[in-house]
Amino acid sequence: GAGVSQSPSNKVTEKGKDVELRCDPISGHTALYWYRQRLGQGLEFLIYFQGNSAPDKSGLPSDRFSAERTGESVSTLTIQRTQQEDSAVYLCASSQDRSPGELFFGEGSRLTVL
Amino acid sequence: QKEVEQNSGPLSVPEGAIASLNCTYSDRGSQSFFWYRQYSGKSPELIMSIYSNGDKEDGRFTAQLNKASQYVSLLIRDSQPSDSATYLCAGTSGTYKYIFGTGTRLKVLA
Numbered sequence: 001g002a003g004v005s006q007s008p009s010n011k012v013t014e015k016g017k018d019v020e021l022r023c024d025p026i027s028g029h030t031a032l033y034w035y036r037q038r039l040g041q042g043l044e045f046l047i048y049f050q051g052n053s054a055p056d057k058s059g060l061p062s063d064r065f066s067a068e069r070t071g072e073s074v075s076t077l078t079i080q081r082t083q084q085e086d087s088a089v090y091l092c093a094s095s096q097d098r099s100p101g102e103l104f105f106g107e108g109s110r111l112t113v114l
Numbered sequence: 115q116k117e118v119e120q121n122s123g124p125l126s127v128p129e130g131a132i133a134s135l136n137c138t139y140s141d142r143g144s145q146s147f148f149w150y151r152q153y154s155g156k157s158p159e160l161i162m163s164i165y166s167n168g169d170k171e172d173g174r175f176t177a178q179l180n181k182a183s184q185y186v187s188l189l190i191r192d193s194q195p196s197d198s199a200t201y202l203c204a205g206t207s208g209t210y211k212y213i214f215g216t217g218t219r220l221k222v223l224a
Contacts (some may be wrong), residue, residue, distance in 0.1 A: 004186060033212070034222050035214075042202065042214045042215055042216035043158070045211065045212070045213070050210070056210070056211065058217075091158075101163075102148075102159070103150075105159070106157060107156070
């Protein structure tokens with residue numbers, strides 16, 4: 001597709017379950033970002049990928065969060081043993097190269113933990 | 115902690131007026147700044163980018179950057195109801211990290 005694609009768009013899960021969120025960036029974009037946006041809040045940086053490597057994981061809130069990227073394309077954000085405070089919209093964005101430029105965002109994955 | 119701060123609003127302006135959105139940042143090393151518009155329930159989309167001191171105009175939008183004062187602003191001329199959204203200011207920290215403010219909610223009243 002032409003844009004950043006994320007799935008699922010909505011996920012409702014029970015506390016303690018694991019969830020996987022997927023991001024398919026724009027083809028050829030080497031930089032990929034995950035952000036978290038809680039209701040009424042700004043964007044909270046989680047992790048940055050350049051190619052398949054993650055030079056900055058500093059925003060991951062706890063060791064329950066992990067992410068990987070393969071083939072310099074698809075990325076998966078995994079949250080283990082979900083907690084209610086994990087409820088948020090998880091946004092993925094990609095950018096063409098290393099230099100700060102335009103971030104193209106996906107529509108987000110809305111996670112609700114009951 | 116490097117921060118970007120914005121007034122959360124809402125900022126209400128009448129249709130046709132100029133809307134002025136402001137942002138301050140703490141990292142003196144920040145070089146690039148961006149304004150994103152986010153409609154409710156939607157993802158952010160880029161409105162303007164600015165990299166050097168001064169003004170940058172694009173249609174009804176003007177971004178202003180003052181690095182000495184660590185201040186970025188966005189002016190929207192001839193505001194329309196369709197401009198009603200949350201506007202996110204972002205600055206870069208280092209070569210790749212974007213720090214976002216919490217956003218200012220703009221309401222343009224018809």
